[in-house]
Amino acid sequence: MFSGKKLKYLMYYVTGVLILLIALNSVMKSFGTKHIKYSTFEKMLSEKKIEEVQIRDNELVIVPKSEKDVEKKILYTANIEKQNISTLLDRLKAAGVNYDGPVKNNNPFMNFFLEWILPLLVFMIIGRIIFGSMEKKMGSGVMSFGKNNAKIYAENETGKTFADVAGQDEAKESLVEIVDFLHNSEKYIKIGAKLPKGALLVGPPGTGKTLLAKAVAGEAKVPFFSLSGSSFVEMFVGMGAARVRDLFKQAEEKAPCIVFIDEIDAIGKSRDSGMGGGNDEREQTLNQLLAQMDGFDASKGVVILAATNRPEVLDKALLRPGRFDRRVIVDTPDLKGREAILKVHSKEVKMSDDVNLESVAKATPGAVGADLANMVNEAALLAVKKGRKAVIQEDLEESIEIIIAGKEKKDRIMSDREKRTVAFHEVGHALVAALLKHTDPVHKITIIPRTMGALGYTMQLPEEEKYLVSKEEMTDKITVMLGGRAAEEVEFNAISTGASNDIEKATQTARNMVTIYGMTERFDMMALESVSNRYLDGRPVRNCSAQTEAIIDEETLKIIKESHGKAIKILEDNRELLTAISERLIEKETLMGDEFMEMVNGVFPEESSKNENSEISLDKEEQIEDTKDTKEEQQN
Ligand code: ADP
Ligand code: MG
Ligand code: ZN
Secondary structure, three states: OOOHHHHHHHHHHHHHHHHHHHHHHHHHHHOOEEEOOHHHHHHHHHOOOEEEEEEEOOEEEEEEOOOOOOOOOOEEEEEOOHHHHHHHHHHHHHHOOEEEOOOOOOOHHHHHHHHHHHHHHHHHHHHHHHHHHHHHHHOOOOOOOOOOOOOOEEEOOOOOOHHHOOOOHHHHHHHHHHHHHHHOHHHHHHHOOOOOOEEEEEOOOOOOHHHHHHHHHHHHOOOEEEEEHHHHHOOOOOHHHHHHHHHHHHHHHHOOEEEEEEOOHHHHEOOOOOOOOOOHHHHHHHHHHHHHHHHOOHHHOEEEEEEEOOHHHEOHHHHOOOOOOEEEEOOOOOHHHHHHHHHHHHOOOOEOOOOOHHHHHHOOOOOOHHHHHHHHHHHHHHHHHOOOOOEOHHHHHHHHHHHHHOOEOOOOOOOHHHHHHHHHHHHHHHHHHHHOOOOOOEEEEEOOOEOOOEEEEEEEOOOOOOOEEEHHHHHHHHHHHHHHHHHHHHHHOOOOHHHHHHHHHHHHHHHHHHHOOOOEOOOEOOOOEEEEEEOOOOOEEEOOOHHHHHHHHHHHHHHHHHHHHHHHHHHHHOHHHHHHHHHHHHHHOEEEHHHHHHHHHHHOOOOOOOOOOOOEEEOOOOOOOEEEEEOHHHHO
16 A cells, blocks of 8 residues: 555654654763863862863863762763863873873764664664564555555465356366466467467356456466456556556566456446546556556466456457457356355355255345355354254245345334235235246245335245246236236225336336337337347337337237236136235235145145246346335335
8 A cells, every 4th residue: 555654654763763863862972971161170180080081072071080079980071172272281291190182082984873873774674674564464565655556466375276166167167278278388388379368257246256266276276466457446647557567577477377357347448438538547557458468478377367247348459369368258157056056155054964955046046156155154144043053944045035135124013004905915916926827836925024125025936947938928927017016906996106116027028028029919020129239327229210119118008908907807806815815924924835825726726737838038037036015115
């Protein structure tokens, strides 16, 4: 850190030393001496009390003779009176006083050296030692201002291996080559193969990019230099570029090694995206980075890894051959991957034998490695809180909910009326889901409010990982989303604000059916908006006229109206069941899937054959497994 703090310490030290030296010198001079008047000296001389006299500069140093009257140890000094000096010597001789002639023992250089230079040297050495140890503790050099002060983290051993990274097999595969290169670079150099200078790890936050980079260094047993892109930008102009230079210098000294630049989008943002003018500092830093990457010799064994979750904003120059020409995709893990990650992390905690990680993985679609690691830890904390010796399944399930829906908010009190509304709303979702064919089974219904804003929720879990969603599934999904509000209408003949989130999601899904997936007769397979092209605020870009947009709205509304009608019909036809389940939910606050299905099956014994796909769309996002309900007043 180029902080004022250390500079301040140094200033204090220097002034302190100087004051101390001055004080010491004056004390030393006056120590054991006593200044007397010249007349007193003359008196002493005539009384023969003087043994010896030294003449120094313009002072007399007098050594007294007797121990009785005057203590022998004390020297006296007196100012010389110039007019008396010639007679003084004669008088001294006559009195039989030894005298040391003028200037003898009086090399001014020697004096100056002894009084100032030598102590200064001593203090400087002490200072070095003190600040040296401070430097080690605080990270960078006090004595070297202006040099690199970046937070470069250098690790000689990361201690991570590929075994620590689960569920990213493809990413690992493409990084194995880099490990091999760092291990035996001669092999490659001999054949004349040019190795990639850098690889870009691309993926959403928490998927294990940093972990992978460390694992590469760990596997290759080389040092790991890491630096975060955002730490470049906060600096003064020019500092970022200096840091880059310094980083590469250090890396070349330590080669073979890995240089890891995290969040590279912070510096590598496209230079011509020009929002609100350029950022000079960032641009300079980026240019320096590009220059360094071109300039250094890859055969030395420095491999640069960078990570980003926004590859689309990166400057094209960064992605050119010879720079980050390799992309390693680190994606959100699938079911198998999640299970593997859970396995890795559950090694660190004591788990009871009957824990079923697969079912935990099933319940957490969309969770990334960091979530899962967090979840396992949360479960361990719960186990401790409940005084258990090992984590059991229940802890894991509770921790899933903590991660997904925020911690249970026990202190929030709902009025009975509110509770009733929420219960019917949730059961509305669940019942519609249970009675439609192309839906995911209900896992849990609860009306316990959560900190994240849901007053209750219905959790549906897919039976298996799905990558394709059929048209029927999409319309049924919309119907389920609208089932909450429909139940309120059927039961209370009134509506509340609690369905805002449902409405938003349902509308979005319906619109996507019209504009992206070609699921309406009216537009057939015409693409009406493109997924890759979005406005800066994330709104999709429509490739159509204003008239067509009006028709899109019409079509969307049609889908929603149909689904809404369907939901109402289902619930009206099963009003007794709706009421019965809702009453049970109000009483118990949480209903598990099997309990719920038991009640449903009491009325519809053979209800469970699902899943026949016909029209299919590619969509992963639509696997929203829970329907959260928010009350507007709660969100504020
Ligand atoms: P990113 O850099 O992609 O944002 P990190 O590498 O920092 O994610 O991951 C954060 C933490 O999450 C890791 O330290 C690790 O504990 C856990 N984690 C993430 N992905 C994985 C994975 N694939 N396997 C095991 N643990 C993971
Ligand atoms: Mg990271
Ligand atoms: Zn709802």
